[in-house]
């Protein structure tokens with residue numbers, strides 16, 4: 001029977017469905033093209049790869065199935081699209097408003113946070129609360145001074161690298177900065193980046209471990225008969241992590257309860273003030289707060305590292321950004337977020353980096369079909385996992401002119417037709433934050449932070465390679481797609497004022 005199921009397009013999980021009564025009674029009988037993979041396992045090797053997005057794109061080409069391809073991950077039926085029109089159909093359909101929940105997400109309580117909560121009243125309530133109190137323009141504006149303070153600390157740390165011949169390991173600084181920023185917005189805690197802090201270090205360790213656990217492909221999510229063994233030790237590690245996270249966040253919640261008045265309202269205060277049906281239990285609060293720290297930290301740092309790497313690889317583009325910043329800001333003061341709004345070329349650079357290096361090449365977390373539906377003319381049964389390969393779409397020569405060329409001008413010049421291009425989810429040719437009901441709620445905060453900090457770092461420094469060797473732009477897909485080899489560069493201060501302040 002297993003061999004019979006395996007003989008179908010898409011492999012064993014699809015074969016099982018095609019042999020069921022459900023399929024015989026469905027309206028469309030056309031099978032979605034796709035690889036068979038191996039008996040029982042299907043195409044597990046695809047997703048276990050650290051370059052799953054590249055391998056899926058290559059396979060879709062080989063099967064002539066870029067619009068829609070079916071494959072099996074053990075017992076899980078999966079569809080994936082590398083086409084903007086079909087991607088839109090999937091992401092904007094209310095049928096795909098749910099997410100498949102991995103065991104690690106359950107164990108880490110993420111099923112009670114926005115990203116993995118089932119589509120329904122609870123999820124809608126969380127999104128509304130977050131949209132009103134964390135991600136709205138007023139709140140983003142209110143946290144501008146904290147981002148400015150962190151930008152200043154980053155610059156000072158980098159200036160300190162002059163002792164080490166101006167060599168900077170960028171990732172460490174960026175991760176610290178983004179964690180600090182989220183800590184401030186969510187928990188109201190301010191730390192100095194240049195001072196040792198055990199609480200910060202502990203949180204960094206918790207985030208790193210959670211990131212690793214959620215980013216690891218867990219074979220038993222798709223092969224239930226393996227679940228008993230916990231062979232990758234994922235369940236064990238989750239059970240070690242959860243009490244530490246609980247203790248950490250519970251202490252912060254208790255501190256907030258103990259304080260009667262707050263000068264600055266943070267997200268913990270907001271959650272504690274909820275009344276009536278919106279009120280959350282302590283464990284739900286922990287899940288929501290933990291997710292925000294978790295989601296907001298790495299995405300921002302990963303994207304900034306890619307942008308800075310591209311600046312080193314393309315000094316001509318870097319010079320143009322320098323010229324723009326100098327024109328808008330001059331050399332005598334620091335950049336502000338209002339300045340960034342006037343920087344069309346920098347905005348184009350950010351878009352171009354998101355096109356070539358989307359932090360979520362498969363849009364991070366997949367979607368799950370709540371009911372039977374039709375996608376691109378094919379019948380897709382309830383319970384199917386759907387993915388969009390944004391990496392493949394944003395490098396498709398049918399969609400983009402010279403797609404492999406780094407050319408921010410494509411988003412500037414009216415002649416090239418993309419000057420007004422929105423990357424926020426309305427145009428699926430480039431939607432790095434996803435689209436539809438489950439689109440990223442933190443996209444404006446993320447973009448504001450990234451653009452402002454990059455503008456500051458480019459205003460302050462000239463970035464160049466460490467030596468004659470080229471910057472290695474190869475990537476590795478964990479939870480986000482990050483540079484396989486962390487960026488290490490030389491910097492040269494550009495503004496005399498900063499140099500004299502720090503010396």
Ligand code: HEM
Nearest residue numbers: 114115295296299360363432433434435438439440442446
């Ligand atoms: C450059 C930065 C970021 C990128 C590229 C990014 C990307 C994404 C993507 C691709 C998704 C899945 C969307 C979909 O399924 O259609 C997502 C979801 C999500 N993001 Fe972001 N994100 C970023 C920053 C942030 C920040 C700063 C936060 C919060 C502080 C955040 C919180 C979330 C949450 C909670 C979800 C789940 C939404 C849901 O399922 O309803 N993200 N993000």
